[in-house]
Amino acid sequence: MTLTTVPKTRADIPTDEDLVRRALCRDEAAVRALTIRYNRRLFRVARGILRNDAEAEDVVQETYVRAFTGLDAFRGDAAFGTWITRIAMNEALGRLRKQRPSVDWESYGENRTQAQVIDFPASAASIDPEKTMAQGEIRVALEQAIDQLPDSFRIVFVARVVEGMTVEETADLFSLKPETVKTRLHRARALLREALENQLGPALTGTFPFGGRRCEAMTEKIIGLMCR
Numbered sequence: 502m503t504l505t506t507v508p509k510t511r512a513d514i515p516t517d518e519d520l521v522r523r524a525l526c527r528d529e530a531a532v533r534a535l536t537i538r539y540n541r542r543l544f545r546v547a548r549g550i551l552r553n554d555a556e557a558e559d560v561v562q563e564t565y566v567r568a569f570t571g572l573d574a575f576r577g578d579a580a581f582g583t584w585i586t587r588i589a590m591n592e593a594l595g596r597l598r599k600q601r602p603s604v605d606w607e608s609y610g611e612n613r614t615q616a617q618v619i620d621f622p623a624s625a626a627s628i629d630p631e632k633t634m635a636q637g638e639i640r641v642a643l644e645q646a647i648d649q650l651p652d653s654f655r656i657v658f659v660a661r662v663v664e665g666m667t668v669e670e671t672a673d674l675f676s677l678k679p680e681t682v683k684t685r686l687h688r689a690r691a692l693l694r695e696a697l698e699n700q701l702g703p704a705l706t707g708t709f710p711f712g713g714r715r716c717e718a719m720t721e722k723i724i725g726l727m728c729r
Contacts, residue, residue, distance in 0.1 A: 517581040543589040549659035550593040552648045564589040646696040658689040
């Protein structure tokens with residue numbers, strides 16, 4: 502008899518509210534589940550503000566310490582994900598103000614015109630060193646381009662595109678109108694296209710590499726077919 506694993510349904514996955522109730526009772530499994538669920542989002546939001554991986558990791562750690570030691574203060578007025586992300590955002594902004602004392606969230610959000618940010622999917626072709634190198638170069642170029650976006654555009658782009666938050670979630674997180682989120686995302690994409698074209702344009706002649714072992718193997722295959 503062959504045992505098969507039954508996939509979890511949505512009903513089998515605990516909600517944030519369930520996990521928070523258990524975490525209030527110091528349930529280790531619930532705390533672990535919440536951190537796994539929000540690690541990436543918190544890192545990416547903090548990274549989008551600070552543009553520094555190590556600082557962003559510190560922010561994530563501090564966020565969890567503040568959130569779980571002050572969980573009694575969570576009243577459920579906002580979704581838990583929004584609540585804890587705001588803690589991370591405020592922590593990141595506090596660190597940014599120490600670096601740049603003139604930074605103010607209101608002006609930062611309204612007036613100013615990255616992670617492990619985007620992972621390429623794994624595939625069998627990734628063993629090709631040429632392709633792996635090309636993907637790595639594109640990823641670095643993309644992260645650099647995101648880092649160079651104006652502050653208010655960068656954080657919206659990271660939230661919407663990199664982390665996949667909805668327009669409504671992003672608007673709620675940053676206290677913006679949904680129309681403002683859409684406008685900033687449009688501008689961010691336009692600036693990214695321009696930056697990437699400038700960075701990668703000269704390298705496009707090397708797109709879809711076919712060299713190294715792949716080239717040698719193809720050559721040997723053709724010689725075998727045609728000359729033997």
